[in-house]
Amino acid sequence: MILSxxxxxxxxxxxxxxxxxxxxxxxxIVGKTAEATARQPELRGALQSTMFIGIAFTEILTLLAIVxxxxxx
Amino acid sequence: MxxxxxxxxxxxxxxAGHPAVGPRPREIELNxxxxxxxxxxxxxxxxxxxxxxxxxxxxxxxxxxxxxxxRVQLVRLIMIAVVLIVLCxxxxxxxxxxxxxxxxxELIIDFVHNGIIKNTLGLKEGLRFAPFxxxxxxxxxxxxxxxxxxxxxxxxxxxxxxPLLAALWTFVIYVGAGVKKRGIAGYLKHETAPPGLPKxxxxxxxxxxxxxxxxxxxxxxxxxxLANMVAGHIMxxxxxxLTQGLLLSGSxxxxxxxxxxALAIGIYGFEIFVAALQAFIFTIxxxxxxxMATADEH
Numbered sequence: 001m002i003l004s005x006x007x008x009x010x011x012x013x014x015x016x017x018x019x020x021x022x023x024x025x026x027x028x029i030v031g032k033t034a035e036a037t038a039r040q041p042e043l044r045g046a047l048q049s050t051m052f053i054g055i056a057f058t059e060i061l062t063l064l065a066i067v068x069x070x071x072x073x
Numbered sequence: 074m075x076x077x078x079x080x081x082x083x084x085x086x087x088x089a090g091h092p093a094v095g096p097r098p099r100e101i102e103l104n105x106x107x108x109x110x111x112x113x114x115x116x117x118x119x120x121x122x123x124x125x126x127x128x129x130x131x132x133x134x135x136x137x138x139x140x141x142x143x144r145v146q147l148v149r150l151i152m153i154a155v156v157l158i159v160l161c162x163x164x165x166x167x168x169x170x171x172x173x174x175x176x177x178x179e180l181i182i183d184f185v186h187n188g189i190i191k192n193t194l195g196l197k198e199g200l201r202f203a204p205f206x207x208x209x210x211x212x213x214x215x216x217x218x219x220x221x222x223x224x225x226x227x228x229x230x231x232x233x234x235x236p237l238l239a240a241l242w243t244f245v246i247y248v249g250a251g252v253k254k255r256g257i258a259g260y261l262k263h264e265t266a267p268p269g270l271p272k273x274x275x276x277x278x279x280x281x282x283x284x285x286x287x288x289x290x291x292x293x294x295x296x297x298x299l300a301n302m303v304a305g306h307i308m309x310x311x312x313x314x315l316t317q318g319l320l321l322s323g324s325x326x327x328x329x330x331x332x333x334x335a336l337a338i339g340i341y342g343f344e345i346f347v348a349a350l351q352a353f354i355f356t357i358x359x360x361x362x363x364x365m366a367t368a369d370e371h
Contacts, residue, residue, distance in 0.1 A: 049192045053361060056354040060293045063300035070125065 011069030018065030025058040120318030123310045128232050128303065148219050149229040156215045185210045185356065193360040202363055205246060210356040213239060213298070217348035220306055221341060228348070231302040233295065240291040240298075243359040248286070251366030260366065261286075290362060294355060301351050305344045312337040 006013070033051040037044050134142040163174050171179055185207050190199040216235060220228030230236050251260040265282035266275055316337050319330035 060297050063297055066300050067296055
């Protein structure tokens with residue numbers, strides 16, 4: 001017997017699950033950058049560059065989820 | 074209930090497979106049915122949900138051939154023509170004390186030089202790759218900005234061809250730089266097997282790093298740029314279309330339209346920021362890959 005059933009557009013659920021990880025990850029990256037900038041304000045430029053590179057790598061996983069949903073129906 | 078095309082059904086079955094003894098379990102069916110077919114079917118003329126067909130408009134010329142010329146190509150051509158003409162005029166009239174237009178171009182070039190090249194490549198190696206990186210930044214910035222320009226409204230980088238081209242160009246440049254410095258075998262050894270690690274780790278590390286160099290770097294550059302532009306465009310279409318639909322509906326929904334309008338303006342500003350940010354991220358990642366390819370061992 002069926003305990004529970006889910007019908008409809010499952011790709012959006014897949015994207016919703018995929019958005020959890022990078023959401024937490026980017027929050028951690030930007031938080032750490034803010035902390036480090038508060039400790040050493042003279043390094044602001046270099047820290048900002050590193051932050052953007054880190055955000056690019058973490059966000060790619062969410063974007064892959066969008067594209068995979070579009071690829072497979 | 075209409076099953077949308079491409080939808081699936083997930084079912085969770087009772088392990089025992091027989092009706093439970095005791096109080097009958099409630100059957101809760103989670104309904105996430107895709108409502109867009111019903112919205113389309115009603116012929117709702119006020120608001121329709123955009124699909125990926127937004128990025129494949131009708132052909133203007135040469136329909137059906139591989140050289141099909143549609144609105145995306147037209148946007149790309151217009152942006153390239155405008156930027157080339159403007160930059161050529163400004164460069165030909167370059168003065169030692171810059172006027173207003175020249176200052177803006179110099180601002181962008183300084184941003185790439187100080188923000189990207191100095192931080193990653195350093196000034197010695199960096200000047201060799203500065204033309205490539207500055208061209209890449211200008212190119213992607215103009216293609217992305219076309220998505221917010223009121224007449225054009227479609228980013229040149231929102232169909233896969235152009236991000237793929239830029240990513241493959243970057244791939245050729247950083248692999249070429251690494252191979253020129255060390256030869257093919259030396260470059261692969263440098264990238265995949267950094268020295269000073271315990272031996273068993275290399276079994277895990279070398280295939281992953283090889284895959285990174287050969288496939289994942291340029292593929293992720295492509296997908297990052299493409300998905301950001303596609304998602305941003307669809308968000309803008311939804312919010313602006315929603316505002317228009319609410320306004321024109323004439324019923325009590327008109328009261329909600331200021332919120333939709335505020336969201337549309339917010340997403341518009343966010344889209345301008347994302348256009349510049351994605352060009353910056355692409356360029357800085359290209360610089361980082363070049364730096365990793367040409368760095369000296371400690």
